[in-house]
Amino acid sequence: MMPGAGRAVEDLLAEVAQLKEHDLPVRGGQVTAYVYDTGRPEVNDAATRAYLEMLEVNCLDPTAFPSVVMMERQVVGAVADLLGGGHGIFTSGGTESIMLAVKAARDLAGRARPNLVLPVTAHPAFHKAAHYLGVEVVAVPVDLETYEVRARDVERAMDEDTILVVASAPSYPQGVIDPIEEIGAVVAGVPFHVDACVGGWLLPWLREAGAAIPPFDLSVPGVTSISCDLHKFGYAPKGASVVLFADPAMRRKAYFASAAWPGYTVINATVQSSRSAGPLGGAWATLQALGREGYLELGRATLAATALLREGIAAIPGLRVLGEPAASLVAFAGDGIDVFVLADEARARGWFLQPQLSYAGIPANLHITVTGVTLSGVEAMLKVIAESARAARERGPAVLPGGLVELVAGLDLEALDDATFADLAASVGVDLRPGSGQPEMAVVNAVLDALPVAVREAVLVRFLSVIYGT
Numbered sequence: 001m002m003p004g005a006g007r008a009v010e011d012l013l014a015e016v017a018q019l020k021e022h023d024l025p026v027r028g029g030q031v032t033a034y035v036y037d038t039g040r041p042e043v044n045d046a047a048t049r050a051y052l053e054m055l056e057v058n059c060l061d062p063t064a065f066p067s068v069v070m071m072e073r074q075v076v077g078a079v080a081d082l083l084g085g086g087h088g089i090f091t092s093g094g095t096e097s098i099m100l101a102v103k104a105a106r107d108l109a110g111r112a113r114p115n116l117v118l119p120v121t122a123h124p125a126f127h128k129a130a131h132y133l134g135v136e137v138v139a140v141p142v143d144l145e146t147y148e149v150r151a152r153d154v155e156r157a158m159d160e161d162t163i164l165v166v167a168s169a170p171s172y173p174q175g176v177i178d179p180i181e182e183i184g185a186v187v188a189g190v191p192f193h194v195d196a197c198v199g200g201w202l203l204p205w206l207r208e209a210g211a212a213i214p215p216f217d218l219s220v221p222g223v224t225s226i227s228c229d230l231h232k233f234g235y236a237p238k239g240a241s242v243v244l245f246a247d248p249a250m251r252r253k254a255y256f257a258s259a260a261w262p263g264y265t266v267i268n269a270t271v272q273s274s275r276s277a278g279p280l281g282g283a284w285a286t287l288q289a290l291g292r293e294g295y296l297e298l299g300r301a302t303l304a305a306t307a308l309l310r311e312g313i314a315a316i317p318g319l320r321v322l323g324e325p326a327a328s329l330v331a332f333a334g335d336g337i338d339v340f341v342l343a344d345e346a347r348a349r350g351w352f353l354q355p356q357l358s359y360a361g362i363p364a365n366l367h368i369t370v371t372g373v374t375l376s377g378v379e380a381m382l383k384v385i386a387e388s389a390r391a392a393r394e395r396g397p398a399v400l401p402g403g404l405v406e407l408v409a410g411l412d413l414e415a416l417d418d419a420t421f422a423d424l425a426a427s428v429g430v431d432l433r434p435g436s437g438q439p440e441m442a443v444v445n446a447v448l449d450a451l452p453v454a455v456r457e458a459v460l461v462r463f464l465s466v467i468y469g470t
């Protein structure tokens with residue numbers, strides 16, 4: 001792997017381009033998840049240049065690099081101004097913001113057997129935080145018409161060991177906003193985190209553009225913390241999120257200090273210790289390059305595209321939008337159409353629609369995150385969805401090899417070696433060797449969909465270990 005002699009930069013960049021050959025495109029709006037595109041190259045340019053300018057600055061020691069403190073105060077301040085005040089931390093993403101919110105709540109409560117109460121639609125980052133931090137998860141079902149959690153169900157699920165209640169604004173899967181004010185009214189002093197990783201830097205602009213957005217931020221009584229990802233609808237390069245705490249004492253519980261060794265003193269606001277200031281520079285520059293007017297315009301475009309998309313999908317025979325998406329995340333299920341087959345058909349036409357497995361009474365569906373760039377291509381997107389729906393209806397549902405699901409469900413995945421797992425994947429047409437290209441995912445998704453959640457997770461872990469190899 002390592003060359004004997006160092007290589008020239010052009011040579012390296014050519015190889016990078018080659019390695020990226022099979023990646024989904026990050027711009028242009030044909031990938032409806034993972035990436036957020038303003039459609040404005042000058043904004044990307046500003047972000048990239050500021051990112052590179054800050055790349056080698058280390059956030060580890062703010063006394064050595066005061067630019068970090070000044071930039072972070074500005075970025076966090078902008079988020080606080082938009083979301084009802086509070087005291088914040090710039091983090092690497094939604095997961096880290098959530099990790100810190102759960103840590104702060106756990107350390108504040110000091111319970112022996114802490115639990116956190118969340119809707120089944122909450123992002124897995126909470127399960128991850130709970131897993132890492134030794135907190136139990138109490139999951140509350142959502143209303144299967146609206147996909148929102150009910151405040152009374154949340155209240156019922158809480159007990160004296162509940163250290164945190166969670167709700168989403170909006171939830172990722174169906175893009176609906178949980179009833180934040182109603183939940184705030186029942187938490188009775190227990191910390192309440194609003195996951196606005198998606199909506200924090202989106203809902204205020206949609207509201208200003210005319211959408212009916214209920215109060216959801218730190219100004220709502222009962223809400224004690226909120227997360228807002230700038231690398232989503234802030235359109236900043238990846239590695240940018242903010243968590244805000246209403247009470248500075250709670251923010252201090254998110255911090256970590258250690259003087260218990262003979263080296264430099266450690267004081268971290270985040271999970272990471274040494275950390276590039278590149279993402280902070282990128283986020284700062286993106287906010288500055290777009291300004292309020294830029295975000296408002298993007299909000300208007302996003303709203304218009306979402307309305308067209310919702311109407312368009314509802315008009316396609318066999319498809320239905322799930323719930324009443326409040327923001328710009330739209331999920332649709334199929335009646336008589338296998339949506340996983342539809343996704344493969346769309347992929348073959350150059351569009352990525354994100355499959356979501358059935359869970360907790362919610363049917364399998366496809367997810368689309370509408371961003372600033374979507375409006376210019378929404379008619380093309382609808383045409384592809386309609387064509388793909390027709391093709392999927394004609395093809396019929398994915399056919400699984402007989403007995404496969406039972407076989408996988410009965411496997412001891414811990415005992416299986418990687419080669420046997422790779423053979424098993426090959427039997428459903430999935431070649432896990434590097435560079436082998438894109439398999440038909442409908443069968444894979446159908447298998448996963450038919451498995452119990454714990455087996456799905458075990459299969460996914462094994463998949464990762466096989467693709468990364470040694």
Ligand SMILES: Cc1ncc(COP(=O)(O)O)c(C=O)c1O
Pocket residue numbers: 092093094095096123125168170171172195196197198229241
């Ligand atoms: C609602 C919500 N919360 C949290 C996250 C986690 O964010 P990240 O991937 O930045 O860690 C996501 C990601 O999609 C999300 O949609």
